Amino acid sequence: MSNNVNKNYTSQELKAMSNDELARLGTELDEVTVAYRKERFPIANDPAEKRAVTNVGFWFALAIVMALAFMAVYLFWPWEYKGLGEDGKWVYTFYTPLLGVTMGLSILSMAIGVVQYQKKFIPEEISVQRRHDGGSDEVDRATLVALLNDSWETSTLGRRKVLMGLMGTSAVLAGLAIIFPLGGMIKNPWKKKEGALDYNGDGTLWTSGWTQIEDGKKIYLGRDTSAIAEKHGEHYSTTGVTRLVRMRPEDLSAAAMETVFPLCEEDVNDGDSYDPKRDVYTMHMHSIHGPRNAVMLIRLRSEDAKKVIERENQEDFHYGDYYAYSKICTHIGCPTSLYEAQTNRILCPCHQSQFDALRYGKPLFGPAARALPQLPITVDEEGYLIAKGNFIEPVGPAFWERKS
Numbered sequence: 134m135s136n137n138v139n140k141n142y143t144s145q146e147l148k149a150m151s152n153d154e155l156a157r158l159g160t161e162l163d164e165v166t167v168a169y170r171k172e173r174f175p176i177a178n179d180p181a182e183k184r185a186v187t188n189v190g191f192w193f194a195l196a197i198v199m200a201l202a203f204m205a206v207y208l209f210w211p212w213e214y215k216g217l218g219e220d221g222k223w224v225y226t227f228y229t230p231l232l233g234v235t236m237g238l239s240i241l242s243m244a245i246g247v248v249q250y251q252k253k254f255i256p257e258e259i260s261v262q263r264r265h266d267g268g269s270d271e272v273d274r275a276t277l278v279a280l281l282n283d284s285w286e287t288s289t290l291g292r293r294k295v296l297m298g299l300m301g302t303s304a305v306l307a308g309l310a311i312i313f314p315l316g317g318m319i320k321n322p323w324k325k326k327e328g329a330l331d332y333n334g335d336g337t338l339w340t341s342g343w344t345q346i347e348d349g350k351k352i353y354l355g356r357d358t359s360a361i362a363e364k365h366g367e368h369y370s371t372t373g374v375t376r377l378v379r380m381r382p383e384d385l386s387a388a389a390m391e392t393v394f395p396l397c398e399e400d401v402n403d404g405d406s407y408d409p410k411r412d413v414y415t416m417h418m419h420s421i422h423g424p425r426n427a428v429m430l431i432r433l434r435s436e437d438a439k440k441v442i443e444r445e446n447q448e449d450f451h452y453g454d455y456y457a458y459s460k461i462c463t464h465i466g467c468p469t470s471l472y473e474a475q476t477n478r479i480l481c482p483c484h485q486s487q488f489d490a491l492r493y494g495k496p497l498f499g500p501a502a503r504a505l506p507q508l509p510i511t512v513d514e515e516g517y518l519i520a521k522g523n524f525i526e527p528v529g530p531a532f533w534e535r536k537s
């Protein structure tokens with residue numbers, strides 16, 4: 134430091150100084166000049182001070198109430214998806230907005246409370262400090278604590294227990310409101326869900342909607358028609374709306390790719406068996422939303438099909454020139470949506486992994502290290518494409534128990 138303030142104090146002298154004296158000395162040593170300083174409420178029991186306490190307290194109390202409201206909504210509001218026309222749709226619609234409003238108000242109220250506290254209770258002060266080089270001397274370090282003590286004193290927080298309690302509680306609860314939703318992500322990926330297998334598998338990472346074939350079900354390769362619920366007057370109806378339809382080999386031209394989903398026999402509502410009174414829409418949507426269900430059905434050109442190298446134990450998984458690979462990238466699970474027919478490569482747009490459609494979906498480039506699982510397929514007696522069995526390895530990215 135380059136100022137002329139005496140800093141040659143003995144330990145005894147420093148210990149003998151009051152906090153105020155040490156704080157003033159620290160200010161001088163830091164070359165800080167306090168140009169202006171004014172207490173907000175210099176007179177004790179000023180009614181204006183009480184009004185200020187009420188005002189600031191209101192914002193912290195509101196932050197607490199909103200944080201508690203957020204937790205209550207998160208825990209108790211009906212959150213499960215309701216489709217058009219289903220009971221509870223109206224109430225469900227408010228779930229996300231209420232989470233946003235309560236969390237937003239909690240954080241906003243706390244921020245307003247902090248700003249108000251600073252404006253109403255911290256002394257007005259203008260200080261100027263010059264820069265200096267090098268590290269701090271012993272005396273600087275000794276006075277730092279005194280300065281911090283002084284800040285605590287001048288903040289007046291020490292004697293405002295109610296405000297301090299409200300502030301602390303609101304900070305804790307608003308913080309909890311931010312980390313609370315993470316609880317929804319904590320799931321046990323190895324726990325089977327109650328009930329039978331369905332279009333989401335059994336809840337474990339190694340099952341999918343296609344696994345239902347192991348329950349003896351016949352599963353078609355369902356093409357997504359994008360059909361949506363129909364409006365009848367004020368209401369929507371899903372009766373007779375068929376989202377997934379069965380496919381025949383001739384539905385796909387050579388060098389083309391189609392994304393297909395598992396379609397159980399009992400959920401078929403197309404072709405000759407179409408019934409306008411049946412409602413299969415919800416089941417079809419469950420199939421489409423199943424996290425490991427999407428499969429790429431690729432029809433190779435005949436000349437390309439001759440070059441195919443089959444993987445051991447998967448030699449009969451294809452049907453003629455038709456190959457079905459999981460669409461879930463083996464890197465970190467993006468949809469590998471791009472099929473480049475000239476090179477017969479399948480591209481994942483997330484991190485540019487490329488897979489060879491002529492070599493059992495083997496990775497050729499990019500971060501993916503494993504081949505795309507292949508679904509065994511065939512055609513039934515009516516000429517529809519069906520799964521011949523389940524995947525023989527888990528679909529999607531790596532996880533600890535994976536053996537393939």
Ligand code: FES
Pocket residue numbers: 462463464465466467481482483484485486499500501
């Ligand atoms: S998720 Fe496909 S390359 Fe990363």
